[in-house]
Amino acid sequence: MYFKNNRPVFYQIADDIERKIYGGEYALGQKLPSIRELGLTLGVNPNTIVHVYDELESRGLIRTESTSGKYVVSDEKKIEGLKRKYLEERTREFLSDIKEINISVDELILKIYEIEGK
Amino acid sequence: MFEVKQLNKCYGNKIIFKNASFKAEYGNIVGLLGKNGVGKTTFFNCITGVCDSSILNADEIKHTRFSYMPRFEQGEWNDTISDLARLLPVISDGFDKEYFKQKTDEIFKGKNLQLKALSTGERVALEFIITLSRNAQVYLFDEPFANLDSHYREFIKRELISNYSDDKLFIISSHDIAELEMLFSHVAIIKDHGISGLYDCERIRESGDTVNEFFMRETI
Numbered sequence: 322m323y324f325k326n327n328r329p330v331f332y333q334i335a336d337d338i339e340r341k342i343y344g345g346e347y348a349l350g351q352k353l354p355s356i357r358e359l360g361l362t363l364g365v366n367p368n369t370i371v372h373v374y375d376e377l378e379s380r381g382l383i384r385t386e387s388t389s390g391k392y393v394v395s396d397e398k399k400i401e402g403l404k405r406k407y408l409e410e411r412t413r414e415f416l417s418d419i420k421e422i423n424i425s426v427d428e429l430i431l432k433i434y435e436i437e438g439k
Numbered sequence: 440m441f442e443v444k445q446l447n448k449c450y451g452n453k454i455i456f457k458n459a460s461f462k463a464e465y466g467n468i469v470g471l472l473g474k475n476g477v478g479k480t481t482f483f484n485c486i487t488g489v490c491d492s493s494i495l496n497a498d499e500i501k502h503t504r505f506s507y508m509p510r511f512e513q514g515e516w517n518d519t520i521s522d523l524a525r526l527l528p529v530i531s532d533g534f535d536k537e538y539f540k541q542k543t544d545e546i547f548k549g550k551n552l553q554l555k556a557l558s559t560g561e562r563v564a565l566e567f568i569i570t571l572s573r574n575a576q577v578y579l580f581d582e583p584f585a586n587l588d589s590h591y592r593e594f595i596k597r598e599l600i601s602n603y604s605d606d607k608l609f610i611i612s613s614h615d616i617a618e619l620e621m622l623f624s625h626v627a628i629i630k631d632h633g634i635s636g637l638y639d640c641e642r643i644r645e646s647g648d649t650v651n652e653f654f655m656r657e658t659i
Contacts, residue, residue, distance in 0.1 A: 326620065363621075364600070366468055366623065366640075
């Protein structure tokens with residue numbers, strides 16, 4: 322994973338895991354790596370990973386089993402709802418940027434098709 | 440909490456530290472930053488008693504168990520790695536023989552080399568393994584990346600994360616800020632004969648700076 326050095330790392334990792342949960346790379350109910358394991362994989366301070374998991378928990382994406390670690394929540398409806406909300410928010414953000422440079426939605430859609438090769 | 444109160448140190452007429460203080464919780468990895476010559480190595484030498492200095496709570500610090508990364512001079516060392524494996528546990532209480540064996544085997548592919556046959560980088564890696572094999576509370580690494588290739592750097596980063604625990608404090612002096620800043624929980628900056636309080640690295644990034652940019656600005 323590539324990090325921007327001027328944004329809190331725990332946000333960057335939490336965002337990445339959030340997307341992986343929505344994308345299915347982390348399945349519903351799946352166990353997440355331990356704090357040290359993930360720290361080792363990403364080369365970051367374990368304290369940072371503690372913050373990552375706190376953040377994901379507060380976003381409602383994972384839960385703590387007091388004895389055995391962290392798991393993706395198993396509630397499919399809940400994840401689907403959060404995913405829809407994520408899509409909505411990101412699209413609105415993106416659209417407001419694009420509208421600022423005076424590009425119409427039609428033009429934007431054409432551009433998306435062009436880039437995606439359709 | 441590890442604390443150094445009112446450290447004073449000079450070399451002849453040259454003042455290095457004037458009432459410098461340092462404070463950090465165990466369970467952190469602290470980067471000790473400073474321009475060349477401000478006293479990073481001297482700080483390590485003072486708190487471990489390698490050089491004389493005046494410290495207000497010297498008695499308290501004396502009871503802290505340190506593991507200070509040694510620096511072997513290049514020379515005619517006939518001893519081998521397995522000689523070290525035998526000797527080090529004798530002079531160092533709680534030395535982790537298994538860890539030492541496992542990691543030196545990993546780095547030297549199981550070969551029992553003489554110390555004089557090691558390259559500079561291999562020597563640094565060995566010094567690093569010795570440091571982590573000791574049973575201590577405060578671990579001091581002075582420029583652990585000096586002369587190391589990317590493989591050894593990765594090895595060192597990995598071992599720092601693997602060996603990190605709530606009851607240990609790692610203090611790392613380094614100029615390789617960009618490479619280490621993801622490992623640091625905090626940084627402290629030595630300047631003007633003093634040591635700054637700890638800065639939380641995530642806080643620094645929150646304000647849109649990299650730790651390196653922050654360091655550059657603080658040490659103009």
